Amino acid sequence: MDTFLQxxxxxxxxxxxxxDCLSYLMIFMALVTFLAxxxxxxxYGRYSDRKFGFPVSARVAWFIQELPALVVPLALVLWTSASxxxxxxxxxxxxxxFCHYIQRSLIYPFLIRGGKPTPFASFALAFVFCIYNGYLQVRYLSHYAEFPSxxxxxxxxxxxxxxWLFGWIINIHSDHILRNLRAPGETGYKIPRGGMFLYISGANFLGEILEWAGFALAGHSIHSVAFAFFTCIILSSRAVAHHKWYLTKFEDYPKSRKALIPFVF
Structure with a gap:
């Protein structure tokens, strides 16, 4: 792989x-995405629309789209000098x-129960992003990043x-709560309860935002900051959309619950 990169x-x-340019481009894409x-x-999910392409099974989509975020970095670490x-x-x-993406690509997809299909456009964009970001984060850390002793x-x-650890735990626990909302054979949506869902509608999103914010703070580079910023833009939008949807869908939805930040927003 060194020969290919050379x-x-x-x-x-x-x-x-x-x-560096890819990092600044990611920040720019985050701003454009925010406007969109x-x-x-x-x-995706409850907002799926056929105008964005034919549907792909949720389990298949998650597995394939997340896999490059693991495979590309592994290749960079194992098959380059990675000094x-x-x-x-x-x-x-x-x-x-790697802890995040091993769980996200090799474990999470196979725990999904049902789940609405993902439009092909969303699936394809996620696939490309995982290649892009996997290369950006891991190539920098494995070959260029220098830190004080x-x-x-x-x-x-x-x-x-x-x-990062706090966010990772919140993310995994919140996904566990969401997976277990329905008994086998049940369909339809239910109000998530427990964990951080006591306070916010987007507990799983907050967990991942905290993960990459912590990663950026520890990594101290434009590359990790760009990823954290992009994640925050995408997932905060999802949290707000979910919160509005829950309030519309359920008359008994807890009125004290916020969208993303407990007691604040």
Whole structure:
């Protein structure tokens, strides 16, 4: 794979410049997406619409679209020089990344119960994004990221790691609650209860936002910040849309529950 990358880039300086450009492009895409989401919900799940392409099974879509976020980074770590992986901060940040995507691509899809099909356009965009972001995050961490020797004891790294772990736990627990809303054979939507759902409608979304915010704080780079910003834009929009939908769908929906931030928003 080193040979392939050497054909793509004339030097390491050029590749690092491209990685920086991809980060700024991701921030720009997040802003454009924010404007688009003001008029149209992300077309998946309860908001699926055939105008965005033929439907793909939810389980198949999740597995295939998330897999590049694991396969591409694994190839970058295992089949390139990956010179920075000998350093502890890089190892720990890569561990955060892989923990999320091993669960998301190899475990989560097979736990899905039913689930509405995903329009092909949404599936394809998610697939491309996972390739894009997988390369961006892991190539930088495995080959270019340099941290001070005492970075793992720095307040930014410690607080970022704790925030990532807190978000990861919230995300997994919230998904567990959502999966178990219906008994076998049941259909239709129910009000999620328990965990962070006591306070907000988008508990699973908040968990993932916190994960990547912590990752960005610990990683301290434009590359991780761009990913955290993009995630926040997409998932906060979903949380708000879900909250409005729940309020419309259920007359007994808890009025004290917020969309994304407990007691605030």
């Amino acid at each position: 054909h793509l880039f004339s030097s390491q300086e050029e590749e690092l410049y491209i990685l 989401l003001l008029v149209e919900n992300v077309p 920075k992986t000998v350093h502890l901060p890089n190892q720990l940040l890569l561990t955060m990344y 005492d970075w793992v004891t720095h307040p930014c790294f410690i607080s970022g790691t704790c925030l």
